[in-house]
Amino acid sequence: MTALFPEAGGFLPHQHFWTEEGLALERERVFGRCWLYMGVLDASASPAELTADMAGLRFTVRRDTAGLSGVCLDGAQARPLEVDRCGALVFARVAQDGGPTLAEHLHPYAERLATMSVNCVNPEPPVGIPFQANWKALIENTMDDFHGSTVHPETIHPAVHPDWQSHLKTERFGANSDSCWRLADGTAGWWAKLDAKMRLAKFAEEATYRHIFIFPNFYLAGFYGATVIPHRVDPVAPDAAVLRWQLFLPTTQLETPRERAFHRSAAAYLLESATGVINEDRPVCEAVQQGRPGILGNGVYGRRERRILDFHVAILAQLAESPVMEPCG
Amino acid sequence: MTEAMPDTRWFYLCTEDDLAVPNAFVTTRVGAVPLVAQNLKGRVVAFRNVCTHRFAVIHDDPSGCGPLRCPYHGWTFDAEGVPVGLPFNPTDFQLNAEGRRRLALNPASLARCGRLVFVRVATEGPSLEEQLGSGLFARLSALSEDFPRSGEPGETGDGLDDGSGEAWERFEAANLRVALRPGQALRLEALPPPGAAERFARTGNFLPAHTDTERPA
Numbered sequence: 346m347t348a349l350f351p352e353a354g355g356f357l358p359h360q361h362f363w364t365e366e367g368l369a370l371e372r373e374r375v376f377g378r379c380w381l382y383m384g385v386l387d388a389s390a391s392p393a394e395l396t397a398d399m400a401g402l403r404f405t406v407r408r409d410t411a412g413l414s415g416v417c418l419d420g421a422q423a424r425p426l427e428v429d430r431c432g433a434l435v436f437a438r439v440a441q442d443g444g445p446t447l448a449e450h451l452h453p454y455a456e457r458l459a460t461m462s463v464n465c466v467n468p469e470p471p472v473g474i475p476f477q478a479n480w481k482a483l484i485e486n487t488m489d490d491f492h493g494s495t496v497h498p499e500t501i502h503p504a505v506h507p508d509w510q511s512h513l514k515t516e517r518f519g520a521n522s523d524s525c526w527r528l529a530d531g532t533a534g535w536w537a538k539l540d541a542k543m544r545l546a547k548f549a550e551e552a553t554y555r556h557i558f559i560f561p562n563f564y565l566a567g568f569y570g571a572t573v574i575p576h577r578v579d580p581v582a583p584d585a586a587v588l589r590w591q592l593f594l595p596t597t598q599l600e601t602p603r604e605r606a607f608h609r610s611a612a613a614y615l616l617e618s619a620t621g622v623i624n625e626d627r628p629v630c631e632a633v634q635q636g637r638p639g640i641l642g643n644g645v646y647g648r649r650e651r652r653i654l655d656f657h658v659a660i661l662a663q664l665a666e667s668p669v670m671e672p673c674g
Numbered sequence: 675m676t677e678a679m680p681d682t683r684w685f686y687l688c689t690e691d692d693l694a695v696p697n698a699f700v701t702t703r704v705g706a707v708p709l710v711a712q713n714l715k716g717r718v719v720a721f722r723n724v725c726t727h728r729f730a731v732i733h734d735d736p737s738g739c740g741p742l743r744c745p746y747h748g749w750t751f752d753a754e755g756v757p758v759g760l761p762f763n764p765t766d767f768q769l770n771a772e773g774r775r776r777l778a779l780n781p782a783s784l785a786r787c788g789r790l791v792f793v794r795v796a797t798e799g800p801s802l803e804e805q806l807g808s809g810l811f812a813r814l815s816a817l818s819e820d821f822p823r824s825g826e827p828g829e830t831g832d833g834l835d836d837g838s839g840e841a842w843e844r845f846e847a848a849n850l851r852v853a854l855r856p857g858q859a860l861r862l863e864a865l866p867p868p869g870a871a872e873r874f875a876r877t878g879n880f881l882p883a884h885t886d887t888e889r890p891a
Contacts, residue, residue, distance in 0.1 A: 346767070346768045346769060346770065346773060347765075347766060347767060347768045348766075348767040348768060348769050348773060350776065359729075485728070489728075491747050491762060491766070492746055492747055494748070494761070495745065495746065495747055495761075496745070496746065510765055628734075628745075629730055629745060629746045632730040632731040632734060632745065632746065633728060633729050633730045633731075633746070635708065635731045636708060636723070636724035636725065636729045636730050636731040636732075637724075638706035638707070639707035639708050639722050639723070639724045639780075640722065640724045640726065640729045640780065641722070641780045642726055642776075642777070642780070644726065644727055644729060645726075645727060645767070645769070645773075645776075645777055647762065647766035647767045648765070648766040648767070649766055650766075
């Protein structure tokens with residue numbers, strides 16, 4: 346039997362998905378402590394600023410002549426941020442003594458993320474889609490390979506290779522993971538035509554849908570080794586979250602009005618497609634939010650669902666840590 | 675019975691007619707617990723309306739007709755609550771009979787009072803007759819048999835004040851508000867159980883087996 350019935354201590358107690366107490370503990374020990382994805386700074390804006398609201402904490406990162414800096418507002422309390430980058434991706438955490446560096450936190454995917462982030466150019470406006478569900482339900486959903494045929498029968502499911510047992514490769518390292526799914530031949534052909542037309546900038550020659558998850562709430566999706574879409578799941582309340590994402594469609598041809606018009610058209614199509622997929626995920630995440638308080642058991646995890654338990658174990662470890670010693674100064 | 679202990683309370687759900695055909699289902703919620711009653715191959719059974727795999731609500735609609743299949747991953751359950759349709763089982767779960775039984779839906783309780791169907795979260799506790807009292811139970815049961823036909827509000831009197839001047843008798847049973855015009859109409863208004871949204875409120879209008887005009891001379 347490849348299914349895993351989780352034992353006590355190997356998964357988060359269900360009430361962490363709907364209680365104020367659970368979110369308060371996460372605010373202190375997860376979002377008040379971990380490295381968090383902030384965004385991609387616009388190279389053309391100076392000074393530039395990124396903001397994020399997670400679990401009641403307000404993060405602001407600025408780039409000015411002195412470099413990157415930031416602050417976290419926790420109610421009336423302002424706490425300095427450590428800010429670092431992985432390629433174009435900006436991360437921050439509440440300044441503290443000890444803890445991993447950003448490279449350690451991203452391990453072993455820092456280099457791969459940096460490579461992919463080179464394609465964070467030609468940005469489309471950021472998108473935020475609210476879910477009436479705990480943020481962790483969205484994380485579980487994004488690490489779930491099984492729901493394509495039931496939830497996305499006409500979108501993602503036919504877009505990836507039908508023999509997914511052979512053509513979906515998933516690496517796990519702690520709570521971080523990388524899954525790489527070969528595109529269906531038809532989808533790969535569509536991207537090849539787009540590439541011929543637009544001369545996409547590519548970080549890799551791979552006809553895949555790649556998905557790198559970084560604990561606790563960031564994942565970077567990539568298509569065809571070209572388009573990249575950073576996603577972040579922001580907790581709003583115990584039963585509410587916002588999925589924030591931004592599409593980058595990098596092209597080497599964006600000089601003429603015709604090229605720009607084609608790029609706009611392609612980006613609009615991809616935005617609509619991605620939004621459609623997320624709008625298919627939203628009802629099932631919300632169905633889990635509604636159902637979880639009524640379940641008596643602990644579920645079961647299939648061979649390709651271990652990443653979800655990895656995430657639970659990482660959250661449990663993070664919640665068990667002692668309070669952070671803030672640096673003096 | 676107190677509001678603090680809704681799990682052991684019975685709540686009116688629907689009539690037998692609502693669950694008469696295979697795969698017909700009716701849902702509600704009691705506190706935080708979604709419930710479903712469903713006709714599965716002729717057996718009417720009640721479960722917590724939550725998939726045991728990854729905890730999604732199985733049937734979102736208040737009522738309908740369709741297999742007991744989770745919308746998230748397509749797990750399908752039989753009348754025992756055991757998953758029988760389990761996508762990717764050979765490759766990714768390999769659950770045998772015992773493993774499937776471990777993942778049976780959490781049972782709920784179902785009881786009938788005449789043609790009326792009640793559900794409860796707890797699998798053990800006082801019977802429906804004990805909760806209602808034997809007199810009220812017997813009367814409700816008899817009324818459900820005496821008024822077997824669904825009718826439109828216009829047939830039973832619009833609302834409870836149709837201007838006819840004829841009195842409606844009113845009483846309550848569990849979450850039911852009952853209005854009776856003897857020999858002519860029965861109206862059942864089911865309030866949503868505690869924790870349930872207004873969409874789980876139900877109103878039914880019922881007529882005798884034969885109206886005066888239909889009775890043989």
